[in-house]
Amino acid sequence: MSLFNIIASGLKEIWAHKFRSLLTMLGIILGVSSLVAMSALVKGMENGTREALVAAGGLEKIRIETQYDLPVHQRHLSDQAQGITLEDVYALQKGAPLVKMITPAVEQMRFREPMTLTYKDKSSEPWLVSGTWPDALPINEHTLAHGRMFGPLDDENASSVCVIGTGVRDDLFGAPETLGYEVIPLGETLQINGLPFTIIGMLDHYESEQAKKERELRKLQPQVAVTSGPTRSRGWGSGKGGHYIFRMKNNTVFIPLNTMMVKFRGLNGTSSSGESAPLRLSNLNMKIPSLDLLEPAIQQVRNILLMTHKGLEDFSFRTQEDWAQEISVVIKNARLSGSVIAGICLLVGGIGIMNIMLASISERVREIGIRKAIGASTLDIFVQIVVESTVISVLGGIVGIGTSYGLVHLISFVNPTDNTPVVTLSSLAIAFLFSVGVGMLAGLYPAIRASRLHPIQALRYD
């Protein structure tokens, strides 16, 4: 008996009990759709965070921050801790060949001590105002869209120049979405905490792939006139969508390090305990040539810093690897819990199928007897039952794959995030294989029972 014939007769059998078969399939449908939807969500999460990780400087970036709490054994020396200074930068430039690029930074974060930017009657509190060196752009994965970055000369002269992100531009000069055209405010003068600064450069607009897609989609559609005027909230928290990393990046202002130190001395972080003591930096950012060198590079930097800091560990390392590790743990857990749910659904589905197949064969004892009398072998009957149960399960699997698309859309509709779920081909393949496997396993026992029926006893049965 050919497989085609068996499948055809299996489908007929299922069609003869449409409702019962549908109920039976429900477990598989739920299992498969939760499997696919779960892996789509996790995949979306993975993509989103990976993008954000790159946007935040990539894995090759190391950040050194001042550690205010010294280790216990050095706590009595706290007053001698001078924090990170430019001396460290020079020492590292000289003595750490594994470090490709390094920039010091004095940073004013919005949530700690916001700086206010004003232009005419508009104002903005950017996420970050950073006094730094020109290399801050490549190290932090920033790219300049217009104008220029300040150079060493600007730094030396403590020039009042700044490079702004598009978020700041949106606040002070208007966003392209509301204006309908893009403002490039090069040469304009704005006030930072009341002091005039000239805009010499503007950064790229950063956004996730998803946000980009959505924006381009909107552009294709006919523009609906905005009647209510600009309703955007201020600052980096505006708008939905976009990983916060992108919003933070767009709400950044760079000024030369010296300018920051000279003009804004006295702000938290730039002040130091004594007049003669070197200025404290907020942090150092550096880039290493490749991820393989992360460990040795950290070791090298650490050795040098322990020397310049007289053995005091008043600094700490932040690598994106910590973050990447956290992400992969979260993703692993999400995947695991999703798999457990899907697995339970599939198990329940399998039990349901087995149950219905057992009921079905006890209804069909006579049929099995007849089939055997006219020449069906034990194997024929076995295969027939296994195929029937597999067909039920696979149909459930196919419906479940369809349902999973709906489920994914529903989830992204109810809870829109930047991490758009991605239904991967491999998850579809796995779900499909699972439904085949569950169907076969569930059919095994009923098939053995059916195929072992003695033809005479089966024929006499009624």
Place this chain on the structure above:
Amino acid sequence: MALVELRNVSKIYTLGGETIRALDDVSLDIGVGEFVSVIGPSGSGKSTLMHILGCLDSPTHGTIKLDDRMIHDASSRELAQIRNRKIGFVFQFFNLLPKMTVLQNVELPMVYAGIGGRERRERSMEVLKLVNLDNRAKHRPNQLSGGQQQRVAIARALVNNPKIVFADEPTGNLVSHTGEAILELFRSLSSQGRTIILVTHDPEIAAVTPRRIEIRDGKAALEVDRRLAGLDRLPGAAAVP
């Protein structure tokens, strides 16, 4: 040369410590082209004999040779193949599959024989024509009368061109005139050279066949071969004791 050779065949059932000899040391030969009836009262072991002859069941003791092949110790797979290719069954209760059409029912033995769809359809229509039901191919069994259903069952039994056809009380569930039509069909099949074993408890039906095997309490008690006795040429054959 005999088509079927039964030697000292017994079938013993044990039920709750009690042993039932459904067949008790039966030996018989059936030749190619014979039309034989097996007659005996209810419970005498006729069906048991037919099942063993038809490879549906295996004997407790004894040997069976079918078409020059010992089958009493064949594997279940081989038995299935023999049932499929060499044997056709007709049962008292028709035993058609209710969810399938007449055509599909008739095709089923060929499906298990691995014959392609086109040939299956052609041969099925041929045998349906033979039993005069080719115009009912698309009907379901429950849309047919009892006699028609039994003719479908006969068509199904014949479709793989078996060496031997077994019919267990084929008229037992039919009103008398339809039963006669079925018997007439068997007789014409026999006259075309088909080997047919007809199981019945009814002497009138047994009288139709040239050879008669009588069974009592599992023993083949009496054999009458009217061709040898010259009885089949007598008018009113049914009156033979």
